Amino acid sequence: MANPQNPATVTQRSSKVSPTSAASMASIAPVAGWLVPGLGHFIQRRYIRGSLLMLAVFVMFFAGLGMQGKVYQFNTGDLLDILGFIGDVGAGLLYFVARAMDWGGGNIHRAVADYGTKYIVVAGLLNVIAAVDAYHIAIGKKP
Amino acid sequence: MTFELSHYSAALLFALCASTVFGITQRTTPKDMLRYGAYCFVLFAVGVIVASWLMWLIKH
Numbered sequence: 001m002a003n004p005q006n007p008a009t010v011t012q013r014s015s016k017v018s019p020t021s022a023a024s025m026a027s028i029a030p031v032a033g034w035l036v037p038g039l040g041h042f043i044q045r046r047y048i049r050g051s052l053l054m055l056a057v058f059v060m061f062f063a064g065l066g067m068q069g070k071v072y073q074f075n076t077g078d079l080l081d082i083l084g085f086i087g088d089v090g091a092g093l094l095y096f097v098a099r100a101m102d103w104g105g106g107n108i109h110r111a112v113a114d115y116g117t118k119y120i121v122v123a124g125l126l127n128v129i130a131a132v133d134a135y136h137i138a139i140g141k142k143p
Numbered sequence: 144m145t146f147e148l149s150h151y152s153a154a155l156l157f158a159l160c161a162s163t164v165f166g167i168t169q170r171t172t173p174k175d176m177l178r179y180g181a182y183c184f185v186l187f188a189v190g191v192i193v194a195s196w197l198m199w200l201i202k203h
Contacts, residue, residue: 049167053167053168056161056164057164060156060157063148066145067145112148112150115150115153119153122157126161126164129164129168130164132168133167142171143171
């Protein structure tokens with residue numbers, strides 16, 4: 001039975017991948033990784049990495065909501081609000097679900113709610129980093 | 144669903160999640176990922192303590 005960690009097996013496996021499927025994976029993996037944290041790694045059979053990334057982003061996002069953090073809406077007002085929205089959107093479907101369910105109203109009376117807001121933004125930014133990593137795996141820049 | 148975290152435990156949870164992602168995405172081999180993740184976590188945790196002492200010194 002072939003050992004998946006064996007470099008010879010990896011070479012065999014990568015040589016069987018057609019350029020077309022590699023190119024499509026390079027398009028699909030980052031989008032999938034953005035929409036669902038860790039999915040970009042899952043579809044490339046990096047299950048442990050995908051699970052850990054998914055866990056990290058989910059924990060940050062829902063901990064932020066639990067701390068009554070704010071989920072930013074699209075806006076053209078204050079620069080920090082615009083940047084907050086961009087960061088939040090990085091969480092992909094989590095962001096859209098939170099908006100659809102009207103979660104993340106924020107609470108200015110609790111100091112820890114401000115931490116929650118930052119948690120949600122950083123969850124989105126970390127998810128973008130994970131999606132870029134999925135892209136690097138897809139193009140063969142990273143094993 | 145709400146929960147309370149102290150300032151430090153919130154910082155530690157932040158450090159744990161961020162260092163997990165940094166470790167996985169910034170290194171290529173599992174051993175290096177683990178080492179870099181632990182390094183980032185320690186930097187976060189120690190950085191919070193140093194920053195808090197600096198703020199204390201500024202105030203006093």
